[in-house]
């Protein structure tokens with residue numbers, strides 16, 4: 001078992017006052033590794049398989065590339081899209097001004113690429129406003145808590161799915177990177193070694209899929225000490241069969257067919273455990289336990305959602321009643337209804353099916 005991840009050691013390229021020439025050499029080294037050792041191919045492979053279902057008309061497929069570095073993978077994605085006559089646009093986001101300026105120099109002939117400055121931990125992007133969020137060779141720069149926060153942000157902003165592509169930690173990878181960066185400048189040598197040491201073992205990376213509770217995210221190992229964690233949200237692929245496979249029959253009936261569970265039978269109607277209630281389908285945070293109250297109705301009841309953007313409210317005229325339906329704004333799962341007989345001051349009662357929720361205790 002390789003040693004623990006040395007998350008306290010910074011890579012030189014992350015430092016604010018980094019030397020531009022050294023950074024250019026280190027980024028060139030990463031470009032070579034991505035191109036030759038499968039990083040670019042791993043991202044393209046997922047997009048290629050999903051692209052069969054992309055609409056041929058309408059707007060572009062928009063991809064947000066988080067911590068884009070020199071934007072070599074976005075540029076490769078756009079070359080592939082152009083060759084296939086697909087309308088794709090990429091927004092490359094990076095926090096480091098020098099990295100962004102090098103990326104601008106290297107992508108002048110790529111008009112479908114927009115480069116913006118921003119923090120991966122707080123993406124300056126509205127919920128579900130891009131089709132895919134991708135992130136290559138970046139998460140290993142972070143500790144586990146921050147890496148998970150970036151993954152959640154990617155899930156929040158993407159409509160269709162995400163692709164993460166990063167390094168596995170192993171003795172073999174360590175030896176290889178030593179040889180590869182032998183003549184690549186001191187920054188590439190230092191950061192290359194640290195990067196591999198800060199990668200994840202297969203078990204750790206697989207654990208993320210579980211921590212995120214997104215049943216559609218798949219872990220896959222690739223040659224040259226690389227893994228991807230990627231998936232398309234089942235609604236994006238338009239297959240109810242996929243939801244049927246991922247959910248229990250009761251969860252499916254309620255979330256995908258707007259059903260209602262019997263009062264006083266669900267898992268959470270009487271639960272007082274502190275924590276966050278997530279969407280059972282897509283894992284988005286929906287309600288906090290502090291907002292849960294005893295409504296005596298037999299369904300979990302909340303004063304308000306975790307944020308107004310987390311849910312969508314629609315007028316529902318089914319069953320000879322006019323009610324306000326509440327859906328997950330991310331994946332469209334039916335959650336329940338909202339009524340105006342809740343506690344003051346807002347008087348709102350979000351009456352939610354237990355089967356639509358997954359409680360993650362604090």
Ligand SMILES: [Zn+2]
Pocket residue numbers: 279280281282283284328329330331332333
């Ligand atoms: Zn959802």
